[in-house]
Amino acid sequence: MNIEVQGFVVAGFEGVRDAFVSNFVEQGEVGAGFTLFVDGVMVADLYGGLIDAVTGEPYTDETLQVVFSTTKGATAACASLLAQRGLLDFDAPVASYWPEFAQAGKEHIPVRWLLCHKAGLPTIDRKLTFEQTLAWQPVIDALAAQEPYWVPGTRFGYHAITYGFLVGEVVRRITGMTMGEFWQREFARPLGLEFFMGLPADLESRVAPMIADPPPTMTDEMRAAVAQSLLVRAVTLNGAWPDLATAANTREYHAAELGAAGGITNARSLARFYAGLIGPIDGGPDRALFTKETIDRARQPQVEGEDFVLSMSGTAVQIRFGLGFATSGPLQVYGGPRGFGHGGAGGSAGFADPDLGIAGGYVMNKMQNNITGDPRFRALLDASMTAAGK
Secondary structure (H helix, E strand, C coil): CCCCEEEEECCCCHHHHHHHHHHHHHCCCCEEEEEEEECCEEEEEEEEEEEECCCCEECCCCCEEECHHHHHHHHHHHHHHHHHCCCCCCCCEHHHCCHHHCCCCCCCCEHHHHHCCCCCCCCCCCCCCHHHHCCCHHHHHHHHHCCCCCCCCCCCCCCCCHHHHHHHHHHHHHHCCCHHHHHHHHHHHHHCCCCECCCCHHHHHHEECCECCCCCCCCHHHHHHHHCCHHHHHHHCCCCCCCHHHHHCCHHHHHCCCCCCCCEECHHHHHHHHHHHHCCCCCCCCCCCCCHHHHHHHHCCCEEEECCCHHHHCCCCEEEECCCCEECCCCCCCCCCCCEEEECCECCEEEEECCCCEEEEEEECECECCCCCCHHHHHHHHHHHHHHCC
């Protein structure tokens, strides 16, 4: 494969470029981007490969990409900003902001548990169509009526899709704005990001389709059992969604404001977002969007151990969550031991480590089934840490 990599690295960061190229050679990368900031300065901005291996259309700095759960970091930031302004109390009941939520034994669930996956609401019992789940209100109504799948607070399990609706509705009740509107006003426009929750129609042609990884080989019996598992019900909203790649390659999905899995961006904007949280950046605000107190609160581990939902994949998934952000742990690394960020299905990731002064973003169109961590992102992170002397 003839790989054309464009962009730049500053002197001393050539190893990052080498790792980026190696992902195409060794890991089957098709099209991707990676950007790194150190102390607010962009030191690597790389993109290359193909949008479509059949047509040969190149993956450029104009390409936009669905990043699935990497979006959760942006949604978490919206909640943290409201808390920083004194408009949101993480320990207040969700129902104090969203009264209809106080049904089926949920009246005392604090907002904090939505952000760290302890609320017991990883999916819904109600049967909705794909179109209804993209319309927002049908899912909100279903979640308000839903009885938790476990006693809230007693365990944690990944709220793969419901997270965006749960946190997003709290944001909407406080601000009167949808997730996409609040995100654009408070983060995307101030930081100069091409990062959308609800993609404008005139940008649709720039989105690279997701390329699904072949599913693991299973017997019919195994497939039937998996289809009924809480994990599959969580990632499909009780069967409303087709597989993620199929769903994500529709205009309807791109237009929806899905704060858990619908973000569309590029590596440069993803990295710039995380860099802007922790400090001033070139061409951006002259101070961090988050105070030190907000950063420390956001990355303070809230839960740690085996994720009840993700471990239904057959692999015991050990993970650590702060307030909406994942934090460096056994399977995911976001810099040093107190780095934070979020990854997405298939491999994308964004991160920051304010202690080390680094922030970065990785996006790609070729998905890999790596529930225990994507080797492409890890290779780029390792090369970045080495080059930065961290």
